[in-house]
Amino acid sequence: MHPALLFVLATAPIAPPSAPDISVPAGFTASVVADNTIAPDISTMTIDDAGRVLVAGRGYVRVLVDDNGDGVADRAIDLIDGLKDGPMGLFAEGDSLYVVADGGLKRYRGYNGKVKLKRPPEVLVKLKTAGEHDTHAVRRGPDGWLYLLCGNQAGVTKQTVTSPRSPVKEPIAGTLLRISPHRSSFWGMTLPQVVEVVADGFRNAYSFDFNLDGEPFTYDSDNERCVGLPWYEACRFYHIVPGGNYGWRSPQFGQFWRKPTYFVDCVPPVCNLGRGSPTGVAAYLHSHFPEKYRGGFFLADWTFGRIHFVPLTPKESTYEGKPEVFAEAIGTSGFAPTALAVHPKTGELFVSIGGRGTRGGVYRIAHEKNSAGKPLPIANRSLEWTAADEKRWLADCTSDDARLRRTTLELMTCAREKLNWSSKLKEAVKPNLSHPDPLVRMAAARTLKPLVVPLGNSFDTQTELTIALIQVTDNPDESLKTAIKVLREKSATDGEKLQAVRIVQLALGDLTDPQARGTVFEGYTL
Numbered sequence: 001m002h003p004a005l006l007f008v009l010a011t012a013p014i015a016p017p018s019a020p021d022i023s024v025p026a027g028f029t030a031s032v033v034a035d036n037t038i039a040p041d042i043s044t045m046t047i048d049d050a051g052r053v054l055v056a057g058r059g060y061v062r063v064l065v066d067d068n069g070d071g072v073a074d075r076a077i078d079l080i081d082g083l084k085d086g087p088m089g090l091f092a093e094g095d096s097l098y099v100v101a102d103g104g105l106k107r108y109r110g111y112n113g114k115v116k117l118k119r120p121p122e123v124l125v126k127l128k129t130a131g132e133h134d135t136h137a138v139r140r141g142p143d144g145w146l147y148l149l150c151g152n153q154a155g156v157t158k159q160t161v162t163s164p165r166s167p168v169k170e171p172i173a174g175t176l177l178r179i180s181p182h183r184s185s186f187w188g189m190t191l192p193q194v195v196e197v198v199a200d201g202f203r204n205a206y207s208f209d210f211n212l213d214g215e216p217f218t219y220d221s222d223n224e225r226c227v228g229l230p231w232y233e234a235c236r237f238y239h240i241v242p243g244g245n246y247g248w249r250s251p252q253f254g255q256f257w258r259k260p261t262y263f264v265d266c267v268p269p270v271c272n273l274g275r276g277s278p279t280g281v282a283a284y285l286h287s288h289f290p291e292k293y294r295g296g297f298f299l300a301d302w303t304f305g306r307i308h309f310v311p312l313t314p315k316e317s318t319y320e321g322k323p324e325v326f327a328e329a330i331g332t333s334g335f336a337p338t339a340l341a342v343h344p345k346t347g348e349l350f351v352s353i354g355g356r357g358t359r360g361g362v363y364r365i366a367h368e369k370n371s372a373g374k375p376l377p378i379a380n381r382s383l384e385w386t387a388a389d390e391k392r393w394l395a396d397c398t399s400d401d402a403r404l405r406r407t408t409l410e411l412m413t414c415a416r417e418k419l420n421w422s423s424k425l426k427e428a429v430k431p432n433l434s435h436p437d438p439l440v441r442m443a444a445a446r447t448l449k450p451l452v453v454p455l456g457n458s459f460d461t462q463t464e465l466t467i468a469l470i471q472v473t474d475n476p477d478e479s480l481k482t483a484i485k486v487l488r489e490k491s492a493t494d495g496e497k498l499q500a501v502r503i504v505q506l507a508l509g510d511l512t513d514p515q516a517r518g519t520v521f522e523g524y525t526l
Helices: 003-011 387-396 402-414 423-434 438-451 461-470 476-488 494-507
Strands: 028-034 042-047 053-057 060-065 075-078 089-093 096-100 104-109 122-126 135-140 146-150 174-179 195-202 208-210 216-220 236-239 278-283 297-301 306-310 313-315 318-320 324-329 337-342 349-353 361-367
Touching (some): 042 361, 135 208, 278 349, 306 337, 387 423, 402 438, 461 476
Antiparallel strands (some): 028 361, 135 146, 146 174, 208 216, 216 236
């Protein structure tokens, strides 16, 4: 070959690399933003308000820099020195960078995406962080609180809870925490963050996001050790409701067994997704992608190199959706997605890969025809209470909209100690104890739990069962009597009898003898 031609080939500009190792639907393109040289073995990723992509892996947090504007990162700026863990949660907001690593959730001040952070971090919550089932994703909720997702080995206990209004007081397995926006002070001393457990019973949900209605969703692991056995349960996409339990029992009560979704004290999934290893979760709240995708969720599966999409449709007080594969690995280069993020300005979907020492990188998925578009507005939500809310709640908790009923009851539970519990307010809440939707019934029971006795004793069967369930821990004998009475009633429906059987189990001490932990029989022991 002529030497001049060699020189031309060596100095010719390199086009932004496409992504031949993943397939995407017609009309979409996938390209490589960063490769393993500057973004190795990524464990988590986020995008700040300015559109800068931040990635983290073993011992590093860095921001990617595209110097020439060609859509490909040319270098990276390391932001933090001395990290021991590979962070599994990352969130940038204003001048703050939140990092889940080295023993808890930490807040670094002085972030601008351009220079290394010099000030030591503030520790907001101390939890386990290094393991794969420890503390994971962090996000700001639409109510202004920070939300932190924890795997079942993160060490969340009743001592973690610092608020009397926490929806869950004694958490089991994995949890979603919410943390107050501001610390309070007393006599000049700064008090610890207010921490509440929103829901529990997850196995190892790694990420989560909020939908257009401002409600959280997550993607939880299967019990892969039990593949091929009758009690194997697939990965699940969940709508997270305050006070909800999602069935997993480890480490407190079992190792392999999760409560069936038909248990009345267990929240069923939006859908099942089969085998996999759930990682990234991102709600698509932008108009760049076609209408079909707006308001739905993208879910990353590390094991099989897939990105699922689940459209959401309201169903009673929750949602339903049928999953489909949106993108997946092809070839042998190794595509193991660990995080998903929607660019706040362009609406493109960013995907990071890595984990367990595998190849790292960042991909961008865009739509060919649509313009940049704009973000979709998320519903305003608040955990705060004013006297004016009480009058509105009277109407909302009797609405024909089941979701409005449920969310109103959840807010009333938060404000229960401040409410003026007039007979009018009690009478407005009480019919929800027999609502056809089980999530509405449970929300009403949590609201009225301390006030059940003054409500009287003339109840329909479903109301009796709801009260028995919510009181079974404090008064198992009465709950047992109610359940047995329902089982003897010829007019009781199969659904009511199933609830009664579960209440009998709970009244007698529940399933899973701690002595049977780790055996295949653990879910079948009293």
